[in-house]
Amino acid sequence: MKLYSTNLKAPEVSFQEALITGLAPDRGLYMPKSLPTFSKEEIDYFRDAPYPEIAYRVLSKVLEGEVDEESLKALTFDAYNYDVPLEKIDEQTYIMRLDRGPTASFKDFAARMMARLMQHYLSKENKSLTILTATSGDTGSAVAHAFYGLDNIKVIVLFPTDEVSDRQRKQMTTLNQNITAISIDGKFDDCQAMVKQAFADEDLTHFNLSSANSINIGRLVPQSIYYIYAYARLRNYPDDIIFSIPSGNFGNMMGCVLARTMGVPIRKIIASVNENDEVPHFLSTGNYEKIVPSKNCLSNAMNVGHPSNLARLIAVYSGEMDEKGTISKEPDMEKLRDDIYSGSVTDSETKATIRDIYEKYNILIEPHGAVGIKGLLDYRSQTGDNTLAVTLETADPAKFPEHVKAETGVEPELPQSLKEIEAREEHMDYLGTDYASFKKYLQEKLG
Numbered sequence: 523m524k525l526y527s528t529n530l531k532a533p534e535v536s537f538q539e540a541l542i543t544g545l546a547p548d549r550g551l552y553m554p555k556s557l558p559t560f561s562k563e564e565i566d567y568f569r570d571a572p573y574p575e576i577a578y579r580v581l582s583k584v585l586e587g588e589v590d591e592e593s594l595k596a597l598t599f600d601a602y603n604y605d606v607p608l609e610k611i612d613e614q615t616y617i618m619r620l621d622r623g624p625t626a627s628f629k630d631f632a633a634r635m636m637a638r639l640m641q642h643y644l645s646k647e648n649k650s651l652t653i654l655t656a657t658s659g660d661t662g663s664a665v666a667h668a669f670y671g672l673d674n675i676k677v678i679v680l681f682p683t684d685e686v687s688d689r690q691r692k693q694m695t696t697l698n699q700n701i702t703a704i705s706i707d708g709k710f711d712d713c714q715a716m717v718k719q720a721f722a723d724e725d726l727t728h729f730n731l732s733s734a735n736s737i738n739i740g741r742l743v744p745q746s747i748y749y750i751y752a753y754a755r756l757r758n759y760p761d762d763i764i765f766s767i768p769s770g771n772f773g774n775m776m777g778c779v780l781a782r783t784m785g786v787p788i789r790k791i792i793a794s795v796n797e798n799d800e801v802p803h804f805l806s807t808g809n810y811e812k813i814v815p816s817k818n819c820l821s822n823a824m825n826v827g828h829p830s831n832l833a834r835l836i837a838v839y840s841g842e843m844d845e846k847g848t849i850s851k852e853p854d855m856e857k858l859r860d861d862i863y864s865g866s867v868t869d870s871e872t873k874a875t876i877r878d879i880y881e882k883y884n885i886l887i888e889p890h891g892a893v894g895i896k897g898l899l900d901y902r903s904q905t906g907d908n909t910l911a912v913t914l915e916t917a918d919p920a921k922f923p924e925h926v927k928a929e930t931g932v933e934p935e936l937p938q939s940l941k942e943i944e945a946r947e948e949h950m951d952y953l954g955t956d957y958a959s960f961k962k963y964l965q966e967k968l969g
Contacts, residue, residue, distance in 0.1 A: 523588060525552040525739060528837045529844055537588050538643050541636070541740040542651065544733030545721040549845045551834050552739045558583040559785040560750070568754035574602040576754070577635070577747050580784075584743055593642060601634040606748060608755055609915075611883055614908055615898070617891070618752050619915045624939050625693055626918035628745075628774065629664030635744040636734060637668035640675065650674040652968060654720055655734040656713035657681045658770060658823045660917055663693030665734040666701045677734070678702045678967070680713040683952075685822050689921050689940055696946035702967065708955040709815045711827050714771075716960045718845060723961065729968045736773025737830050745777030746784065752912045753786045762789035764911040766898035768890040769793040769864070770824030772801070772831035774914070779838060782861075789909050792863045794897025796821045799866035801832065808855055812847050820869050820925055821889040823917070835862070865900045867893045875899075877929040886934055888922040891915035 525540045526532075529550030535543075540552040560583075568576050578598040582591060589597075604624070609617040623630025644651060653675060655665050662679040669677045679694050683705045694703040706713050717733065720726055736742060753763050765788060767775045775793045782788045795801060796819035804810040816827030833843040841853025867875075875892035879885050887895065894913040902908060919926045919934035926934050936944075953959055 524555045528833045544738045562759045574599040597638040616912045621918040625663045625667045627660035628916040629660045632741040632744045633664040633668035636740040653677045653734050654717045656717045658710035680704045692943045695948040695950045703950040705952050712955040746780040749781035764790045764909050766792035766894045766913040768894040770826040772829040776831045794893045796824050802864040865897045867896045880930040886919045888919040
């Protein structure tokens with residue numbers, strides 16, 4: 523498997539190199555030059571196979587020659603030891619609950635596999651690594667948990683002080699050991715910008731920095747698997763399916779794009795966003811304008827004014843966008859609009875959707891899942907397309923109890939993983955958005 527940089531100024535690399543380095547040296551994002559496709563027979567087999575078996579078989583084709591079969595099977599079965607329910611709303615609509623992992627977030631799917639693959643490669647070469655990651659909500663906790671206790675990997679997580687929930691924060695700040703959490707007096711985009719600048723800083727290269735954000739291709743490849751799983755469980759090949767994906771940095775959506783490339787017949791990918799509507803605006807007008815600062819919405823993990831993964835999406839459609847959001851080559855907008863629909867959901871619509879889904883179906887969802895459902899409903903209303911659809915619930919409602927209870931009157935039950943953190947002591951550092959201060963912090967912390 524060979525990967526190229528979306529900025530097209532860096533040499534092609536193997537998956538191992540892309541995973542370990544995170545960001546390309548030209549500041550672009552790595553993308554696979556090609557991916558394997560899955561036949562009708564393979565998809566038929568996935569219908570009844572357990573999730574870790576599907577993960578193993580998908581990754582064994584994608585990473586052929588990169589990891590030996592025995593090790594890869596052990597890694598996938600260790601990573602995916604929890605349920606992936608498909609909850610029926612009606613005959614044409616399902617919720618895929620990606621909230622049953624150890625941190626009750628969809629980020630567990632990518633983080634746990636990434637951590638195991640990184641550990642596998644580093645152990646073979648007796649190397650160490652420092653993971654820098656920015657989070658707007660669940661990435662930090664999933665990454666911290668996935669890498670917690672590993673001897674040869676340190677993790678430093680940056681999060682915006684005022685835009686994560688108490689429980690999201692505690693999942694990052696109560697671990698210690700090889701995990702450091704930094705509260706940033708700013709926005710997620712500030713956190714992400716500092717992390718990206720650190721990767722490109724030659725003064726820091728000797729610290730062997732890497733990323734666990736969705737800028738790392740190691741996040742996207744595992745996330746493609748649950749789209750293949752959902753399709754195989756619900757539909758007879760080659761009938762189409764629609765996925766509605768709550769979207770912030772657009773890594774989850776890019777996993778769906780990869781699944782389509784590998785042969786899943788996806789009629790439409792719905793990228794449902796909150797009031798940070800730069801992508802719906804781009805698809806509508808052809809003009810891309812970042813939102814600075816990003817808007818603070820209930821679905822906090824999606825408060826992103828400039829999604830990094832948009833550069834990858836534009837690359838798939840034969841365009842070029844740099845890390846600053848400048849488009850130097852227009853993508854095929856007609857094809858892009860045919861494949862992708864993106865709609866913006868307000869906070870008031872998010873609240874109403876939480877309330878409506880509970881009243882109609884007795885199903886609890888949280889703000890991010892509500893954005894996904896509302897995006898699907900808006901798409902159907904505008905197009906009349908009633909193709910079988912799966913909408914994603916990306917976090918356990920108990921992560922956002924105040925919002926869920928306000929709309930439903932129900933206090934969501936805490937999963938065991940969240941119960942365990944309630945009484946633990948928190949430890950975090952505090953910084954502003956000045957890169958020079960962050961750089962000095964890293965040099966002192968890692969030196």
